Amino acid sequence: GAVVSQHPSRVICKSGTSVKIECRSLDFQATTMFWYRQFPKQSLMLMATSNEGSKATYEQGVEKDKFLINHASLTLSTLTVTSAHPEDSSFYICSAHSRQSLTEAFFGQGTRLTVV
């Protein structure tokens, strides 16, 4: 199957700083990427849909200025958590759909963010 690489897998940052998480499709072109947030023992909550070459579509309640998403190429989307606070600590997961398999999502390994 297709491979999606997410980096870093773990990051600890100080409150007030920004953190960038990368999501790369390694062997296919991803027309659409999705960013999820997962709290402990809970399901995945969609944060935003990232389309190559256009602005991301954010879900209700997700702050656009706090969670900046850039999808500059067909293989890379980035999520930047700006001015991070402890309540932003969570597990973030990206997924990508390929042109060939629009119905199947391929997931990154996830990023555990801890803001101290």
Next chain:
Amino acid sequence: AQTVTQSQPEMSVQEAETVTLSCTYDTSESNYYLFWYKQPPSRQMILVIRQEAYKQQNATENRFSVNFQKAAKSFSLKISDSQLGDTAMYFCAFDGNMLTFGGGTRLMVKP
């Protein structure tokens, strides 16, 4: 908006036995896909099985099979000959134009 409900937060099963995880969903769409994903302790999401709504035949992947009842909007997962490696969170997901996940079922396979 679509909703996906998994009514069993936790389940356990003895190794080698069979277990069924429940999932119901609500949608007004007629063409869609349903998925079961597994999330082991590593937290990597792994596709277990996929069902296309227009297909009446239930999908099967080795020890994993589904019971898809379109009229009842039910999509249960049966795991046969459970193995210790099946211990994980299992998420049912609906795909209309984006994935909507259920709340998950934590499955523990006991030796």
